[in-house]
Amino acid sequence: MAKWGKGDPRWIVEERADATNVNNWHWTERDVTGWSSDKLKKLLLGVQVEGEAGNCQVTEVNKLVGEASINNRKGKLIYFYEWVIKASWLGTSNSGIKYKGNIEVANFSDENDMDDLDISVSLCKDQPNTSLLHLMKKDGVQKVQTALESYVTHLKSVFTQGMMLPAANGASQSQPSKTQSQIKVNKTQISATVSATAPHVVFSSTEGVRIPTCCFTLKENFLTSAEELYRTFTSQEFVQVFTHSPAVVEGHSGGKFRLLDGTVTGEFTELVPDEKLVMRWRFKTWPSEHYAIISLVLKEHGDETNLKMDCKGVPVGEEERTREGWRRYYFEAIKQTFGYGAQLN
Template sequence: MAKWGEGDPRWIVEERADATNVNNWHWTERDATNWSSDKLKSLLLGLSVENDEGMCEVTDVGKVEGEASINNRKGKLIFFYEWNLKATWTGKSKAGIKYKGSIEVPNLSDENDMDDLDISITLNKDEPDTTLITLMKTKGAEKIREALGSYVGFLKTEFTQGMILPTANGMAKPQSSQSKAKVDKTQISAGSTATPSNAGVKIPTCKFSMKETFLTSPADLFRVFINQEMVQAFTHSQAMVDGERGGRFRLLDGNVLGEFAELVPEQKIVMKWRYNTWPCEHYATIALTFFDLGNETELKVECRGVPENEEERTKQGWQRYYFESIKQTFGYGARIY
């Protein structure tokens, strides 16, 4: 063993208090599986295409099987990912006829170039023939390919933060990435509004509550939050809402997403809720409690786990995009005494 201050400089750790992977020489690995699963779902859910015949949308991502990881060796990042995806798309013709079909991507991996990705889109067997299947196989497949390319791009930028550590002389080596897959121009989606954030980093959070009164019954107000058509009406945009316990939602052009953790009809809704610009996998807990005041309903909103620097934005968002918009859209404005 070399004496202190002698020998291979890769092992000299006196300039780092934690003695962690000096000069980025040792092999380190970060598991990106859970992050990837959430990211893939958020990128695919709500994707839509439209033409003169009607509109199609990805309404559910039922299967995300696989794994992903990133390895750091000598300051170079090596990416591994392998996924099998299955999703559901729904279509609606201009005549109001609804259709449902399936999407399957069996080979999303670092072994395959994005241009060679196999995207299988089918119409369910019990559905009548429709030209919307052609729309999904062309424009729909193109958007899906772009979304999956964006996932690879985010994996190589957003999730890798902090993997290349400062060297013993205080300088950080450049994060040159290495992967079997070629870099595709669709890796960064022009349509994405997501902002890179630190995954797995603890952030200071806060809690607060809000109250609002609506001129309607608890049953009607409860329905506003879990019915997809009503959500689309008051947000004035496409939304995906699965109004049951464990169901996911995505609204305001993908800027808000989450999951229904608890549903007590006419009484309470508990959601895992987040803006898409928050740190990855960080959700606040939003509890809505409905109080029957006779001709009116008092809604109490309790928010826990909101990032401290997002408190005012979250309050204003709920006031503007939920409270005020619901009242204006459905005429639920409370009486003024």
């Protein structure tokens, strides 16, 4: 319970006339049903597939019943959505014959994984059998699932900043909006000062060029489980949310990743679920094919998870830029976006 006059950071009504929900301590909710309905229709109507027998496309969303909302509690965003969807598709054979069919999605909600979605495809009752039905059941279902995944990604990225309310000092917990040029400058113009105590070694790139490198260690605490934190680093959906930009993340050993408009690329070399991530990681400005080796070890203690990062093979002159890049664009961004930051007493 926030205490009046005791310096509790959750209560600053005596300092602010508007009694703002400081530090997002109280439950706030935003209804995004209308936006979701429009977004889902647009994405579904864009579904088209083509095969040897002809082509098919979604022509109408006949039924879209449900709701969606975003909730904020103690700075942590929670997304709720539940939809029943019915749509019509039109197939055209190579000979020009038209076929009509239906698509139904009965269990599209935040409680179900995308792989568990029940997407059924059928022909209308008066339609003769056609190989286009097989095309829709195979490729069409995949395209519908991709459209629904895109909706979830947009939901979490578009409304993330709007739900992060001002903190006690009046500053918003979300990152301020920036122009594209400002974002590019911030990503590339980070101080390149080298720590005088950094141990230097020699590392060979795959092209045989030997360059001096260094290593460093970082430690961070996150107010979340090791499972959630691990998923934040390995799920493309989550990475796109906290980086506020498109990303490619293949969350398996040997999987590639590409973040921040290609500024960062690499490959996961070892993944131990909820415990450890090892990756080959590089800035695109580094010497060609040169990668640092980064290890993230997660240890859960009660309500928080301790992360230890060991980074080896960073080119000399790039240590500070790499260190601050990880702090700013990974650790701080994750804490601000998902509410995994410092806990209030």
